[in-house]
Amino acid sequence: MYDYTLLERLLFRFPSFDHQKMKSELDRKTILITGASSGIGQAFAFLLADTTAHLILVARRESDMNAMKSEIEKGSATVTVFPADLRIEEERNGLLAYLHQLPDGLDVLVSNAGISINRPIIESFDRYHDFTRTMAINYFAPVQLMLSLIPLLEKKNGQIVNVSTINVLLHPFPHWAAYQASKAAFDTWFRSAGPELTIKNISTTTLYLPLVKTPMIKPTLAYKHSPAMSPVHVAELIGHALYTKRTVYKPWWLFLGQVTSLVFRRPIDWMVPALLKRKERDSRNG
The missing domain is CATH 1.20.5 (Single alpha-helices involved in coiled-coils or other helix-helix interfaces)
Known part of the structure; x- marks a missing residue:
């Protein structure tokens, strides 16, 4: 189904996905997907095409999302395209203003937007902006969104799905300082906030993912022939989380690392x- 090699089928064994259960859970709900124009966000949006959910797609590439809207709305879902660069606080504020005026509120936030940078420190002396922009999208953006949206989600007994990385649970690797620090910062924030969200009847899920076959990994040549998950498979894990309320997903072999x-x-x-x-x-x- 996912065009996996034998090794990938072994590495990426996760619970089976029941599309009908997901559909029953998400019909008539409002779902915000960040990083929606490609990769995991795009795959998840298409997975919901036959539901009656209202999908709010957020990313920078408006034309790509408009093309997705045309295809998805051939099914039963409805789509709102909201172009925004979540690295920019003013654009995050604009998105939040829109979300707070939704007549039906918000049921689900899929926090998927992110950026990855692979660069040695010795090549970063004049690139402080690499660190600020990475923190902006991987940490400050989801924190600001959640601080503002938690009251909306509480009203609907909603759910937050955080798309994270196995790197935050492993020994840090050279050349990935900006990326790993920003992802680890938000992972710590989200785990710290989790118990408080639980008593507000907001479910939380974190997906600790290995490599995924998205545009984000293409600049790193070393990953070209490395085992990597399918975005469609990850989309199904998100769907599985939404009807099971499972709190954590991680590869079975991660404990060894x-x-x-x-x-x-x-x-x-x-x-x-x-x-x-x-x-x-x-x-x-x-």
Whole structure:
């Protein structure tokens, strides 16, 4: 179904998905999807085409979302396109103003928008903006949205789905400082807020994902032949979360990485610089 290799089928074993249960759960609900114009957000929006949900698609690429709207509304769902660059506070404020005037309120927030940067620190000395823009979309944007939308979600016994990464649960990797710090910041915020949201009858779910075959990973050549999840598969995990209220999804093998990160932290701290030095030396000699 997902055009997986044998290895990918082994790595990405998750609970089976029941489309009818998802449809019954989401019919007539209002669902906000950030990062909706491609990848996971796009796949999830198309998954809901045969529901009677009202989908609010948010991303920068308005033309792409308008094309999605035309296709999705051939089914029974209705779509509102709201173009916004969530890195910019003024545009986040505009989105929130629109959401607060919705006559039917808001039932679900799928927090999917994000950015990834793979760049060594020594190449970042004059690129402070890499860190500010990464924090803006991966941390400040979802925090501001949720602080404003929690009262709306509370009225509807709503749900928040946070699309995260396995990196926040593992030993940090070189060259990913901006990305990992921003994703870890929001993961900590969301886990801290979770119990408070629960007593407000707001369900929370976090998907800790490995590589996913989205446009975001294309600039990293090392990922070209790496095992990666299908966005459609991730969309179904989101759908599964919405009818089961499951709080966490992560690959079955992630615990091995977590144990390794904890038990072998000192050897890793010693080995990684050695590997970086060797790579730098080979690059100079090559």
